[in-house]
Amino acid sequence: MSIDTGNWEVVIGLEIHAQLATRSKIFSGASTAYGAEPNTQTSVVDIALPGVLPVLNKEAVHMAVKFGMAIDAEVADRSVFARKNYFYPDLPKGYQISQFDLPIVGMGHINIELENGDSKRIGVTRAHLEEDAGKSLHEDFAGMTGIDLNRAGTPLLEIVSEPDMRSAREAVAYMKKIHTLVQYIGICDGNMQEGSFRCDANVSIRPKGQQEFGTRTELKNINSFRFVERAINVEIERQIDLIEDGGDVVQETRLYDSVKNETRSMRSKEEANDYRYFPDPDLLPVVVTEEYRQQVKAELPELPEQKQQRYVDEFGLSAYDAGVITSSLAMSAYFETVVDKTGDAKLSANWVSGGLSALLNREEIEIADSPVDAEALSDLLMRIKDNTISGKIAKDVLEAMWNGEGSADDIIEKKGLKQITDTGAIEAFVDEVIANNPSQFEELKGGKDKMMGFFVGQVMKMSKGKANPAQVNELIREKMKS
């Protein structure tokens, strides 16, 4: 969905919260595993008993530095944790430990691909470490609020972009890029349903050509790629309508309602908290040496753009196919398994980025949850390669596999889809089609090559798609000579 903004230019910046995949919390030894019974994964530190102190989880720092190195950012020699003060029941200390004026990751960048095929560099202003809050549960407790502090203290990396995006599409492309990257480098599981990867968007508009930014609004907690695009677009439209009707955009925080597809005001700038940031005296500054930076850089796995280039060079894939496949680490792993089994990179790429992706998109599921795993798809592709079935039949077989009807071989057997390679049988179909269409056959023989398609098509139809198309072609050509 893209919208017409007329004479307005849209300016978007994103703040992404990625939960870091450490086993324990950022300032305590409690587990970060998702989905446990409320308040069972909390230590005395997480519930902020009197007298407790935070101790920084080294792995969280390691992951933040990894991210910094992966986006070519300035990783600070010295960064400082600060207290962000506000009262809320799911914030046990009454302040969140975050980073303020001295974040661990400074200016970096990442490239996104535009629809016209161009690449655009998006600046990442900073990324800082902080702790997640707990959850307030408003259902299930008549007139009361339940507090679950399992999530309190889960490490977050807040990744703040420059206001470099000019459409909702670009914002989503950027968010997807970051989503892919954090999974590649193993610092976040990227699970948006569980809230491991969340996003706030700052949106403003200005007349095309104007340098100065318009007043922005902040859209909170938009937790799927689709909703990000929709929320931003609906907010852009709201701002354009507002200004064109002579009104002014008010700086405020707005909440996106995905059911009504609208944004509504949460709190204005005046109502905003004064967070009274100050350096947390319980924690020492985080010192990162050049040696450590280089060590972390050397540890980095192959990054998405590097992998994409390798697929082009090594497997001869198109940049597009390589881009689709490398957009998720799970998909590229899937692809590499299929290549390994079939020995045919192009066929594998066609099926992973084509038929399989279409099904995944249709059902809106991740490749990790695909009912057809890499081995099963490889078996199917092997039946194409050994001429047991045609590509067209293979699509039907894949659909059946997807629906749980069995392995590729079972389905081919059960449904009698095996390709006819018996020359005698195919010749009988060819003879029959020629007999039924004598004048067309004359035209073909007379040099009207287009008629070839007609004859092959008729034979395939008669054989219910099972005749080997190459053999059909060959037999028709033989008949033309006789």
Added chain:
Amino acid sequence: MSMYHTKSITELSAMLQAGEVSSVELTSYFLDRIKSCDEKLNSFITVCEEQAMKAAEAADERLRAGDAPALTGVPIAHKDIFCTDGVKTSCASKMLDNFISPYDATVVRKMHEAGVVMLGKTNMDEFAMGSSNETSYYGAVKNPWDLNRVPGGSSGGSAAAVGARIAPAATGTDTGGSIRQPAALCGITGLKPTYGRVSRFGMIAFASSLDQAGPMGQSASDCALLLNAMAGFDEKDSTSIEKDVPDYSADLDKPLDGLRIGLPKEYFEHKDGGMDAEVEALTKAALEQYVALGAELVDIELPNSNLSVPVYYVVAPAECSANLSRFDGVRYGHRCEDPKDLNDLYTRSRGEGFGSEVQRRIMVGTYALSSGYYDAYYLKAQQLRHLISDDFKKAYEKVDVIMAPTTPETAFNIGDKSDDPISMYLSDIFTIAVNLAGIPAMSVPVGFANGMPVGMQIMGNYFEEARLLNVAHKYQQVTDWHRQLPEEFK
């Protein structure tokens, strides 16, 4: 009847090790003494009779088995700011009147491992905010030398209990003088270690960058024994320092020949600011004693010391305003009756749970950190703090220790300053700079003015606790001020 209360823990420890007394005897002796005397003092919030007797039995077992650490079986009291597993930990606040800690502070754990028997938890100023022990939810503590006077604060309960010898020793904490000032006013010996020397884990935070736990005892030798058990790196406190802990008892007797004692002129020129003439005279007498012991006196300058009180009263409230946010009535502690909504829950729970001095400091700190004021107050205060530290660093290039009175005057009457916060804050004028710089300092008794004890402060360079203890101990070898007991508690 044995007079165990006239013995220092150095002596009691030797007696326990030699089998001359059992921990059970000692513990019940002091529990009885608390029962009979503490009504006058109000120095304990909680007495742990049953637990103490059990611990004493275990200590005796350990002593019989041999190879028990030096403090095994010695009964002491903990300031009620330290979390104690299974025991009420109130910080002298209504807010935590119902709070039973599920864990031990590192200091408490280490003391326990050293074999110490906990008699109970001592009274203090609410959340350690005060200099007179009048802000406690459990009522004012009385000075054992004159029950109409304050014992000082915030570790007033610990100081009074040790001063009256109803506990042979106690732990305290010191954010702006809270060990040294009450030690001086109650005639005992107290040590605030270098910031980071003793773990803060489990010690309820007032001002995190200033708070430090330390021993309060009858002598420097007692403090050395206690510090041996308390000090050391703790992985649960990121600000504790990974540095070997020396045996603080080892060098107590080292001669003081050639010791250079710095006398900051700013502290001695403070007559207009309320320095009592007798306090000054006693301090000078103590200094002469040091000269007799082989030390030399050197005039020094701490030019930024006049900034200490204002800097402290920005930094400490700012940190406390955040540290005390966790007391919100949600998870533990005081919760108001029938809150209407979330805001009501917060405002009434905190309004009812905190006393007025605590509320005052939260408000001051909140203001100092507010947007638009942060640079002018908090940031400026932190910058000035560096200047104050630099003064000390420069001074220690010339001298080994710095001496000055601990307080400008002796204990004042209960109620005298409670309505005048500024005058109350100024009673810490000589102690605050030490916390801002993070250096160690002691207070030792140097005599009596009008029957009330006077303390002298000995300040050292970072991690020079052993030196301080040595300097204090040598003085105590040739004087007996520290061995005096109030008439009422003899």
